[in-house]
Amino acid sequence: MVRPITSPIDSEQRRRWKSLNRKDLAVYFIMGTENCRGEEPLKVLEEALQAGITFFQLREKGERPLKGEELERFARECQSLCKRYHVPFIVNDDVELALKIDADGIHVGQDDTPIEEIRGRFQNKIIGVSVHNEEEMAKAVEGGADYVGIGPIYETKSKRDAKKPAGVTFLKKAREMYPGIPIVAIGGITPMNAREVIEAGADGVAVISAICESGNRQQTVRLLKGKQ
Numbered sequence: 001m002v003r004p005i006t007s008p009i010d011s012e013q014r015r016r017w018k019s020l021n022r023k024d025l026a027v028y029f030i031m032g033t034e035n036c037r038g039e040e041p042l043k044v045l046e047e048a049l050q051a052g053i054t055f056f057q058l059r060e061k062g063e064r065p066l067k068g069e070e071l072e073r074f075a076r077e078c079q080s081l082c083k084r085y086h087v088p089f090i091v092n093d094d095v096e097l098a099l100k101i102d103a104d105g106i107h108v109g110q111d112d113t114p115i116e117e118i119r120g121r122f123q124n125k126i127i128g129v130s131v132h133n134e135e136e137m138a139k140a141v142e143g144g145a146d147y148v149g150i151g152p153i154y155e156t157k158s159k160r161d162a163k164k165p166a167g168v169t170f171l172k173k174a175r176e177m178y179p180g181i182p183i184v185a186i187g188g189i190t191p192m193n194a195r196e197v198i199e200a201g202a203d204g205v206a207v208i209s210a211i212c213e214s215g216n217r218q219q220t221v222r223l224l225k226g227k228q
């Protein structure tokens with residue numbers, strides 16, 4: 001059932017939303033080894049951290065993703081880089097890995113483990129959920145999401161099963177319905193269109209290719225933050 005706009009949001013929910021600094025979502029970098037196109041992934045991550053990303057999600061997908069011990073080793077290396085720069089380290093989808101290495105949080109999509117199942121195992125950790133419509137948004141909120149990712153806003157080549165680009169219409173509506181929830185916009189976001197999604201109500205932009213494929217990560221991150 002879709003939560004009506006006027007229904008109260010419990011105080012526990014507000015406490016969690018408040019505890020996540022919405023400014024931290026400003027430039028949310030997502031990366032896995034497949035996104036680095038020949039560049040050393042840890043170098044890409046470190047340059048992104050030096051450039052000022054504010055959140056990082058390890059999303060290891062694709063045709064030949066790292067698995068098992070190799071994945072754990074890589075995840076721990078990413079995690080320690082993030083710690084050095086005081087940037088939250090989030091694991092995409094892999095609940096067991098996130099718990100094993102004590103990540104700062106987990107991000108799940110609609111086809112991943114349902115939020116009700118993970119909230120109990122991720123107390124005091126960040127849970128992000130990808131949502132695409134009002135119903136998914138209401139479920140994420142009721143399930144205790146700390147932030148939501150809304151997308152794809154624009155055309156993306158980084159997610160094989162991405163839905164059709166939705167523009168900012170739903171993003172605007174989601175912001176009106178839930179003024180307090182941290183929202184990050186995703187999908188095809190670049191320095192050229194970042195302003196539009198921030199103006200539509202997003203607290204920040206989540207990007208893969210804009211940073212992975214950038215020839216000047218310092219400048220890209222600065223522009224994604226809306227600075228000159």
Ligand code: 3NM
Nearest residue numbers: 151152156158187188207208209
């Ligand atoms: N999730 P890029 S779009 C990981 O719509 C992901 O939920 C999406 O990559 C969603 O910045 C996407 O290169 C890919 O477009 C974002």
